[in-house]
Amino acid sequence: MLKSEIYVPVNRRNTAFSVVILLFLILFVKLYTLMIHSYEEFRNKADYNRIRPVITYAPRGNIYDRNGNILAANSSVYAISVIRDELTDPENELSQVSGYLNIPVKTLKKNMKKYGRGRFLPSRIARDVKVETLSLVEEHKNELPGVLYSTLPVRYYPMQDSIRASHVLGYLREIGPSELSRKDGRGYVGGDFIGASGLEYFYESHLIGDKGHYYQQVDALGREAGEVSDREPIPAIPGNDLYLTIESKLQADVEKTLEGLKASSVVLNALTGEVLAMVSKPDFRLSDFAGFMEDEEWQRFQNSKEDLLLNRAITGRYPPGSAMKLVTAIAGLEEKLTNLDWTVECTGSYHYGDRVFRCWKEEGHGKVNISKAVKESCNIYFYQLIQRMDIDIWYKYANLFGFGSKTGIDLPQEKSGIAPNRKFMNRKYGKRGWTSGTLLNISIGQGDLLVTPLQMSRFAAILATKGKNIAPWLASRPNAQAKKISFKKSTWDLIHEMMFNVVNTPGGTAYSSRIASTSIEFYGKTGTAQNPRGEAHAWFIGFATKGSQTISISVIVENGGTGGSVAAPVASKIVQNYFNESEAQELVIK
Amino acid sequence: MINLIGKLRVAPLRWLFLAMILNSFGLLALYSITTHSGELLLSSRFYKHLFWMIPSLFAFLFFLGISKRIIHKYTYAALSVMMVLIIVPFGMSSIAGTHRWISLGGVSFQPVEVLKWVLIISLARYLSDHNLEILKLRSVVIPTVATLVPVAFVINQPDLGSAVILLMLSFPLLYWVGARPLHLFLLIAPLVSILTAFSLITFTIWIAAVGIVLYSSRTDLRIGLANFFGNVFLGLLTPVLWDKLFHHQKERILTFLDPTRDPHGAAYQVIQSQTAIGSGGFSGKGLGNGTQTHLKFLPEQETDFIFSVIGEELGFVVVCLILALFLYLILDIIKVAFQSSERFSSLIIFGVGILFLFHVFVNIGMTINLLPVKGLPLPFISYGGSFLVSCYAMLGLAMNMSLEGEE
Numbered sequence: 001m002l003k004s005e006i007y008v009p010v011n012r013r014n015t016a017f018s019v020v021i022l023l024f025l026i027l028f029v030k031l032y033t034l035m036i037h038s039y040e041e042f043r044n045k046a047d048y049n050r051i052r053p054v055i056t057y058a059p060r061g062n063i064y065d066r067n068g069n070i071l072a073a074n075s076s077v078y079a080i081s082v083i084r085d086e087l088t089d090p091e092n093e094l095s096q097v098s099g100y101l102n103i104p105v106k107t108l109k110k111n112m113k114k115y116g117r118g119r120f121l122p123s124r125i126a127r128d129v130k131v132e133t134l135s136l137v138e139e140h141k142n143e144l145p146g147v148l149y150s151t152l153p154v155r156y157y158p159m160q161d162s163i164r165a166s167h168v169l170g171y172l173r174e175i176g177p178s179e180l181s182r183k184d185g186r187g188y189v190g191g192d193f194i195g196a197s198g199l200e201y202f203y204e205s206h207l208i209g210d211k212g213h214y215y216q217q218v219d220a221l222g223r224e225a226g227e228v229s230d231r232e233p234i235p236a237i238p239g240n241d242l243y244l245t246i247e248s249k250l251q252a253d254v255e256k257t258l259e260g261l262k263a264s265s266v267v268l269n270a271l272t273g274e275v276l277a278m279v280s281k282p283d284f285r286l287s288d289f290a291g292f293m294e295d296e297e298w299q300r301f302q303n304s305k306e307d308l309l310l311n312r313a314i315t316g317r318y319p320p321g322s323a324m325k326l327v328t329a330i331a332g333l334e335e336k337l338t339n340l341d342w343t344v345e346c347t348g349s350y351h352y353g354d355r356v357f358r359c360w361k362e363e364g365h366g367k368v369n370i371s372k373a374v375k376e377s378c379n380i381y382f383y384q385l386i387q388r389m390d391i392d393i394w395y396k397y398a399n400l401f402g403f404g405s406k407t408g409i410d411l412p413q414e415k416s417g418i419a420p421n422r423k424f425m426n427r428k429y430g431k432r433g434w435t436s437g438t439l440l441n442i443s444i445g446q447g448d449l450l451v452t453p454l455q456m457s458r459f460a461a462i463l464a465t466k467g468k469n470i471a472p473w474l475a476s477r478p479n480a481q482a483k484k485i486s487f488k489k490s491t492w493d494l495i496h497e498m499m500f501n502v503v504n505t506p507g508g509t510a511y512s513s514r515i516a517s518t519s520i521e522f523y524g525k526t527g528t529a530q531n532p533r534g535e536a537h538a539w540f541i542g543f544a545t546k547g548s549q550t551i552s553i554s555v556i557v558e559n560g561g562t563g564g565s566v567a568a569p570v571a572s573k574i575v576q577n578y579f580n581e582s583e584a585q586e587l588v589i590k
Numbered sequence: 591m592i593n594l595i596g597k598l599r600v601a602p603l604r605w606l607f608l609a610m611i612l613n614s615f616g617l618l619a620l621y622s623i624t625t626h627s628g629e630l631l632l633s634s635r636f637y638k639h640l641f642w643m644i645p646s647l648f649a650f651l652f653f654l655g656i657s658k659r660i661i662h663k664y665t666y667a668a669l670s671v672m673m674v675l676i677i678v679p680f681g682m683s684s685i686a687g688t689h690r691w692i693s694l695g696g697v698s699f700q701p702v703e704v705l706k707w708v709l710i711i712s713l714a715r716y717l718s719d720h721n722l723e724i725l726k727l728r729s730v731v732i733p734t735v736a737t738l739v740p741v742a743f744v745i746n747q748p749d750l751g752s753a754v755i756l757l758m759l760s761f762p763l764l765y766w767v768g769a770r771p772l773h774l775f776l777l778i779a780p781l782v783s784i785l786t787a788f789s790l791i792t793f794t795i796w797i798a799a800v801g802i803v804l805y806s807s808r809t810d811l812r813i814g815l816a817n818f819f820g821n822v823f824l825g826l827l828t829p830v831l832w833d834k835l836f837h838h839q840k841e842r843i844l845t846f847l848d849p850t851r852d853p854h855g856a857a858y859q860v861i862q863s864q865t866a867i868g869s870g871g872f873s874g875k876g877l878g879n880g881t882q883t884h885l886k887f888l889p890e891q892e893t894d895f896i897f898s899v900i901g902e903e904l905g906f907v908v909v910c911l912i913l914a915l916f917l918y919l920i921l922d923i924i925k926v927a928f929q930s931s932e933r934f935s936s937l938i939i940f941g942v943g944i945l946f947l948f949h950v951f952v953n954i955g956m957t958i959n960l961l962p963v964k965g966l967p968l969p970f971i972s973y974g975g976s977f978l979v980s981c982y983a984m985l986g987l988a989m990n991m992s993l994e995g996e997e
Contacts, residue, residue, distance in 0.1 A: 004718045004719075004932070004933045004934065005931055005932065005933060006718075006767065006930070006931060006932065006933035006936045006937075007931075008766065008768075008927075008928050008936065010928075012765070012766070012768075013924065013925070013928040016762075016766070016924050016940075017921060017924065020917070020920055020921060020924065020947055021917070021921075023947065023951045024913060024916075024917045024951075026955075026960065027913060027951065027954050027955065027958070027960070028910070028913060030955075030958045030960055031867070031901070031906065031909055031910075031913075031954075031958060032906070034864060034867050034868040034958055035867060035868055035870055035871055035872065035901065035905070035906040035909065036871070036872060036906060038868055039868060039869070039871040039872070041868065042864065042865050042867070042868025042869040043868070043869045043871065045865045045868070045869065046865050046866070046868075046869035046881055046882050046887075046902075047869075047881075049862075049865065049881070049882065049885070049887050050881045050882075050885050050887070217881075217885070218885070219885040219886050219887075220885055220886040220887045221886070225885055
């Protein structure tokens with residue numbers, strides 16, 4: 001048995017040696033490739049495995065008024081998160097936290113799912129947690145393993161009690177899934193708040209800033225495992241600040257004056273286009289939107305009968321009523337279709353075809369020329385004047401003043417309103433469906449005509465500056481040069497004179513709203529716009545000068561009644577308050 | 591005892607030193623893995639592995655000291671016992687879903703580790719007992735077929751790595767002892783026929799090659815034809831049988847053959863292992879600083895993937911050193927086998943060398959994504975009691991066999 005011998009030839013041994021060496025060579029080459037040649041690649045892979053960037057949130061830029069007062073700033077709120085894997089008794093712990101937060105367990109679980117990023121990462125279950133609540137959680141820390149808190153930057157409005165400016169500033173909303181995918185790659189993450197209206201929306205990219213990162217080491221299960229010392233954190237870059245043209249005191253005053261009404265008012269620096277105040281009532285508290293909002297609450301806001309979220313100043317489209325007679329008057333004067341000598345007999349009503357058109361004054365104004373017609377707002381005069389022109393002429397002037405197109409203000413969702421021209425009328429009524437009779441309504445600012453309060457204030461500003469057409473703006477001055485509207489000097493002078501008389505001479509529709517102070521010159525025109533939804537809208541547009549300052553103003557009170565009795569006093573009060581407040585200080589021209 | 595001391599004087603003790611150096615690299619890696627924030631528990635695998643060196647050295651001395659004659663005499667009895675032990679785990683509750691371990695009083699061991707070298711001895715005995723018939727096909731077929739029985743059980747444990755090793759052991763031994771290459775070719779041919787059956791072109795080329803080899807070897811006509819048509823038939827049958835399988839059965843077989851098909855299991859492991867080794871670079875991240883290891887991205891780091899730990903923490907230099915140590919050990923074992931004049935001894939020494947080679951190549955190959963097979967530990971380095979004891983036992987056995995003219 002053991003005696004059996006073996007003779008292994010040398011070549012067989014050498015073959016065995018060769019195979020062994022070959023196999024080791026294969027291992028060596030592959031190891032060399034991995035460890036030396038592709039070292040960088042695998043080093044990065046290993047780092048990618050272990051290093052998780054953690055977001056540091058950038059505070060949104062502040063929003064200041066023209067004098068440097070902060071309208072919107074940032075504060076921190078506390079958020080409570082849970083790490084699912086570290087909850088020892090999820091049901092009990094959640095119900096305990098639910099008790100402290102006063103949020104149903106169901107909601108907490110829903111949030112846990114919504115913001116969940118894995119079993120081992122914190123998922124936010126509540127934000128905007130009060131400090132008192134937080135201290136409760138902190139006290140019971142030992143009973144709540146896996147529950148932790150962090151801070152988030154959030155908007156806060158330091159002057160909110162006196163100035164809301166809700167529509168101008170705009171609110172934030174938590175970013176939705178569709179927006180998130182649309183804005184993919186721009187640094188947004190779920191749970192972020194994004195400008196949803198007003199300036200916050202318009203200047204979103206300016207205000208948002210850049211998120212930063214710091215690096216955390218994690219293990220294979222995604223749990224935190226110590227510091228990363230070899231990588232510098234990338235600091236968050238705060239968003240840019242925004243400086244507005246808003247004059248806070250004026251804004252506050254206008255808001256107070258219009259409180260309780262459905263109304264809007266826009267005050268412009270007529271020389272520069274700066275928006276000094278823009279108010280839309282009713283409004284809302286922006287701070288209500290700063291935190292997380294339940295869907296039901298959001299629905300309540302959105303479906304409110306009073307259109308709380310609607311910025312009436314730029315999206316409200318109203319018939320302008322008699323305020324628009326100024327356009328008809330200017331068209332008549334410029335086209336030499338009327339002058340101070342041309343008169344009309346107003347008997348209170350006017351027969352046109354088989355229809356009767358009425359003046360607001362049933363007994364009639366008697367013999368009126370253009371001056372009296374504007375001052376007392378006689379309809380009959382304009383019915384007759386408009387028949388001396390056609391729609392093309394009238395539209396030319398309406399268009400010059402920017403009616404029917406957007407002002408281009410730096411706010412979203414501005415409406416252009418409607419200034420009807422021939423094309424519009426043909427489309428709406430058919431080529432033979434309308435006659436020059438339809439023009440009668442347009443001549444007094446009724447019919448198809450629709451304007452926004454901002455357009456009306458800008459119109460007043462153009463009149464105030466005798467043709468300087470400046471686009472209104474809130475935060476960034478428009479690039480385009482102001483277009484100069486050149487009319488005859490006599491036209492401008494007469495318009496000024498007539499608007500002065502509306503306010504300052506007995507019989508003027510706004511005479512009761514005149515300003516006693518001799519240093520303030522107050523010009524205007526009232527309007528009482530019939531509309532299908534009840535009581536007429538009360539309008540007043542005008543401008544006022546004091547020293548070197550000129551401001552324009554538009555006021556509308558929805559279903560408020562007549563312009564003279566409702567809108568004009570409001571405008572008068574605003575103007576007086578503004579000039580009295582800024583008695584000593586001249587407007588800082590930006 | 592006198593005998594053992596006498597043997598120690600002349601035995602190639604360098605093998606033991608090599609083994610202990612490799613062993614200490616294993617301990618180093620385990621020390622790094624099991625030390626947590628500066629604390630090393632007595633119950634840690636580092637100490638366990640250290641403890642296992644005691645029975646290992648006893649096993650080494652035992653198989654060094656035991657008489658060759660006794661080994662030869664009880665070979666088949668030992669094989670029978672091991673066959674039974676392989677089956678025993680199927681009667682016990684599974685550990686980690688497998689039937690690899692036998693647990694006795696808190697100590698568990700894998701009979702397959704012992705079976706490997708018992709099989710080597712058995713093959714050696716068979717081949718030395720039938721020394722005159724080695725040129726016949728029969729003496730090649732019988733040991734191979736006999737190997738298939740334990741392989742069938744090991745596959746079902748399931749332990750594909752060990753099964754492949756068992757299956758492959760007979761070929762190098764047959765080659766070493768001088769079997770005709772044609773016979774080895776004919777043994778492997780059916781397997782190749784099955785694998786090539788899925789592509790008509792490769793199958794045609796393969797069958798043509800079989801024909802040419804058979805024709806040019808001037809083998810017996812009947813045997814030649816039987817082999818040829820046997821392979822053709824197998825190749826034609828395979829796709830038919832394959833199509834009869836259900837999708838999930840096919841998947842199971844494919845995943846079994848290529849574990850990386852399961853992206854959450856083996857593919858993940860291999861990727862993390864490659865990443866660990868590659869990120870080690872030239873000099874490694876330093877002991878205890880391996881992020882792949884310590885943040886648990888690397889799976890099975892104490893056993894199957896311990897080489898990746900060394901690669902990550904100690905780097906290319908140490909990896910090359912370990913390769914060099916293994917290479918020297920294996921070449922030296924083969925050299926000694928070559929020098930041995932006894933057929934039984936030479937086959938055992940050679941078989942042990944080949945067994946080490948298989949383990950080293952398959953294990954390291956797996957950690958660097960060269961080979962799909964998983965589940966083979968790295969000799970002297972991987973954690974695992976029965977394997978460590980087995981390795982030292984084999985080393986003692988090979989050293990014992992290297993000593994001439996004792997009886």
